[in-house]
Structure formats: C-alpha cells, structure tokens
Amino acid sequence: MSQTFLSFLYVWLTIFALSTVVESRSRARMYIDSQCKSTRYPDICVQTLFPYVNKRGLPSPQLQAQISLATCLSTARFTKTYMNIVAKKLNQTSSSGDYQAMEECLRQIDDGVKQITQSFKELQQMGKDGDEKFMWHESNVQTWVSAALTDATTCIDDVLGGVISESEKAMIRARILKVKQLASNSLALFTRFTTRYRASRGIKVPQMKS
Numbered sequence: 371m372s373q374t375f376l377s378f379l380y381v382w383l384t385i386f387a388l389s390t391v392v393e394s395r396s397r398a399r400m401y402i403d404s405q406c407k408s409t410r411y412p413d414i415c416v417q418t419l420f421p422y423v424n425k426r427g428l429p430s431p432q433l434q435a436q437i438s439l440a441t442c443l444s445t446a447r448f449t450k451t452y453m454n455i456v457a458k459k460l461n462q463t464s465s466s467g468d469y470q471a472m473e474e475c476l477r478q479i480d481d482g483v484k485q486i487t488q489s490f491k492e493l494q495q496m497g498k499d500g501d502e503k504f505m506w507h508e509s510n511v512q513t514w515v516s517a518a519l520t521d522a523t524t525c526i527d528d529v530l531g532g533v534i535s536e537s538e539k540a541m542i543r544a545r546i547l548k549v550k551q552l553a554s555n556s557l558a559l560f561t562r563f564t565t566r567y568r569a570s571r572g573i574k575v576p577q578m579k580s
Contacts, residue, residue: 402415402420402423403416405419405559405562406555408558408561408562409554409555409559410554410558411551414548414551414552414555415438415559418438418555419437422437431559431563431566431567432493432496434562436490436493438552438559439489439490439515440490442486442552442553442555442556443483443490445545445549446483446486446518446549447483448545449479449548450476450480452541452542453472453476453479453542454476456538478521478522478525481517482517482518482522485514485515486514486515486518486556488510489518492510492511493507493511496508496511504564504568504573505573512557512560515553516557518553519550519553519554522546522549522550522553523550526546526547
C-alpha cells in the first residue's frame with residue numbers, strides 16, 4: 371500500500387509540476403502579447419521575444435528592444451550574404467544594368483547593417499552614463515533604426531533584374547521584408563522603453579520653440 375501511495379504521489383507531483391510550467395508559460399505568453407501590441411507586426415514580435423522567456427524572468431522593455439535589434443541585425447547580415455552570392459552570379463551572367471540594380475540594393479542593405487549595429491551598441495550604453503545623456507543616445511538610435519528601415523523599404527521597392535529567377539526574387543524580397551518588419555518592431559519597442567524610462571526618471575523632452 372505504501373508503494374501504491376508513493377506511486378500516486380509521484381504522478382500527482384509530476385502533473386502539478388507540468389501544470390505549473392504550462393501556467394507559467396501561459397502567463398509569459400500573455401505578457402509578451404501585451405508588449406507586442408504596440409508594434410506594427412505583433413506576430414513577428416512574439417516569435418522574436420518569446421524564446422527569451424526563461425526561469426530568470428521576463429525580458430525588460432530595454433532587453434526586448436535589444437533582442438529585437440539583435441534579431442534584425444542577424445537577419446540583415448544573412449540577407450546581405452545571400453544577396454552577395456546572387457550579385458556575383460549576376461556579374462558573370464547578366465547585363466551591367468541588372469548587376470548595378472542589385473549592387474544598389476546591396477549598398478542599401480550594407481548601410482542598414484551598419485545603422486543597426488550602431489543602434490545596438492548605443493542601446494546597450496543607455497542608462498549607463500547618466501540620465502543627462504539618455505536623450506542623446508535615444509535620438510541616435512531612433513535616427514539609425516529609421517534609416518535602416520528606409521533602406522530596407524527602398525530596396526524592396528526597387529525592381530530586380532529580369533534575369534534573376536523567380537525563386538531568387540522571392541527569396542530576396544522575403545528576407546528584405548523580414549529586415550524591414552524587424553526594424554519597424556525594434557523602433558516601436560525602443561520607443562516604448564524610452565518613454566517608460568523617461569517617465570520613471572522624470573526626464574522631460576525639450577519643447578520645440580515656435
């Protein structure tokens with residue numbers, strides 16, 4: 371009977387532990403959902419942030435912005451690598467016009483990678499060197515992420531050469547679109563973080579003189 375009781379107790383504790391984990395993950399998902407409502411692409415936002423929920427807790431607003439920017443940077447770098455491969459093939463097999471169109475798009479993506487890299491470094495520094503420099507960092511990040519977003523949008527709008535296969539066109543556009551969406555979400559999460567931080571510290575935004 372003692373063995374039966376111990377078996378029952380083990381099963382009950384296992385079920386309790388599993389239900390606790392499920393409940394905890396459910397609460398975490400609700401939290402991430404609420405954080406992503408301010409973004410233009412909430413589904414992608416949730417996919418980006420949810421894997422970083424762990425036993426240590428939920429990611430802070432600043433960490434959310436960092437995770438989103440890091441994901442955007444990684445995606446932009448992979449996109450750049452893929453486009454370089456296509457560009458090299460174009461340079462060998464197509465007209466100069468087709469290659470130049472791809473080169474222009476590559477320059478924009480390369481610029482976007484640099485802008486996002488700068489933004490990530492700047493975001494990591496925010497709050498570490500005093501509140502008096504907070505808004506200076508904030509302005510830099512907003513400017514650079516916005517520029518990266520513009521670069522991605524412009525690249526998507528460009529018409530790629532006709533010699534590129536439809537599958538390659540679709541792959542390039544999909545990857546650039548992902549960079550654009552992640553940059554947009556990063557900007558929204560960053561704005562959410564800075565707004566809360568300024569409010570908690572009593573940092574006032576300078577009024578523009580008319």
